[in-house]
Amino acid sequence: MKAIAILTSGGDAPGMNAGIRATVRTALASGLSVYGVKRGYQGLIEDSISPMCSKDVSNILQRGGTILHSARSEEFRTEEGRIKAAANLNKRRIDGLVVFGGDGSFRGANDLQREFGIRVIGVPSTIDNDIWGSDFTIGFDTAVNTALEAIDKVRDTAAAHDRLFIVEVMGRHAGFIALEVGIGAGAEEILIPETVTDIPAICRKVKSRLETGKTSSILVVAEGDEEGNAYEIAQKIEAHSGLKSRVTVLGHVQRGGSPTASDRMLATKLGYAAVQALLDDAAPCMVGVEDGLISRHPLADAWTRKKELDKLLVKLSSGLE
Ligand code: F6P
Numbered sequence: 042m043k044a045i046a047i048l049t050s051g052g053d054a055p056g057m058n059a060g061i062r063a064t065v066r067t068a069l070a071s072g073l074s075v076y077g078v079k080r081g082y083q084g085l086i087e088d089s090i091s092p093m094c095s096k097d098v099s100n101i102l103q104r105g106g107t108i109l110h111s112a113r114s115e116e117f118r119t120e121e122g123r124i125k126a127a128a129n130l131n132k133r134r135i136d137g138l139v140v141f142g143g144d145g146s147f148r149g150a151n152d153l154q155r156e157f158g159i160r161v162i163g164v165p166s167t168i169d170n171d172i173w174g175s176d177f178t179i180g181f182d183t184a185v186n187t188a189l190e191a192i193d194k195v196r197d198t199a200a201a202h203d204r205l206f207i208v209e210v211m212g213r214h215a216g217f218i219a220l221e222v223g224i225g226a227g228a229e230e231i232l233i234p235e236t237v238t239d240i241p242a243i244c245r246k247v248k249s250r251l252e253t254g255k256t257s258s259i260l261v262v263a264e265g266d267e268e269g270n271a272y273e274i275a276q277k278i279e280a281h282s283g284l285k286s287r288v289t290v291l292g293h294v295q296r297g298g299s300p301t302a303s304d305r306m307l308a309t310k311l312g313y314a315a316v317q318a319l320l321d322d323a324a325p326c327m328v329g330v331e332d333g334l335i336s337r338h339p340l341a342d343a344w345t346r347k348k349e350l351d352k353l354l355v356k357l358s359s360g361l362e
Contacts, residue, residue, distance in 0.1 A: 050081035050146035054180025056304035063312025082117035171215035175329025209271035219263035244282035
């Protein structure tokens with residue numbers, strides 16, 4: 042192994058920069074040349090690849106977003122696109138690639154490895170935390186804290202006006218963010234795709250709380266809930282019970298901001314672990330942290346295995362309201 046490249050792909054996640062920094066500096070300290078790829082796989086196809094030195098990653102640890110930029114590339118899904126991408130790596134004799142992203146990004150990495158023999162390591166980075174093989178993904182903790190801070194503020198105005206609020210958090214296919222945010226914010230109900238959302242039961246509970254003098258409520262809903270997004274849930278609740286609500290969609294605000302201490306530590310450990318895996322000649326894999334220890338799993342586990350929600354948190358998601 043003589044030269045490696047780094048790219049960030051899919052939705053950005055706070056802590057990606059800390060991960061890039063750790064990867065670059067660990068690789069340079071190990072005598073490797075390092076290249077940065079701009080705009081994920083699209084940049085690989087378009088040859089947006091430049092050498093990186095230690096100074097290029099100065100003063101980025103605390104910044105959200107990704108200095109390498111990110112993209113979702115359609116062209117990379119085609120064989121022609123991947124041929125161009127591999128050629129751009131080969132002409133620089135880059136033999137290892139570190140990919141920060143989610144399961145879609147790891148599929149792309151796996152294709153590069155399978156078709157062209159490029160050694161790839163995936164670093165789980167998505168605010169959704171929905172990747173099997175790592176207890177946490179880079180960005181999740183920051184997103185949860187950002188959402189919590191926002192909901193604490195919503196709580197003030199909900200209480201002042203005796204209102205029902207429905208707050209939507211991110212999580213296209215998974216309720217990890219909603220579950221932690223809902224519990225942390227003391228939400229009266231938490232609606233996630235992994236559990237059945239029972240609109241009539243929710244209406245009954247909100248009404249019975251009103252009768253006992255609880256005049257405001259907050260429902261936290263994951264954007265991927267099977268009953269729909271926050272606006273759809275609000276309509277269903279009103280149609281069923283006449284209860285009116287206000288909707289707040291937190292959206293992309295959850296993807297930005299300075300990473301928390303946990304995300305900085307996680308990203309730094311995983312950036313280091315990715316380089317170690319390349320130096321060890323490990324088979325293409327995803328690095329993760331499980332029970333506090335660095336782990337390696339085949340990339341395909343990221344999309345073939347389903348990460349389960351913490352059962353205790355699911356239990357706590359009702360009954361504490
Ligand atoms: O990165 C994950 C995520 O933030 C999901 O929670 C969300 O559904 C999706 O990305 C939004 O993607 P985009 O920024 O491309 O609209």
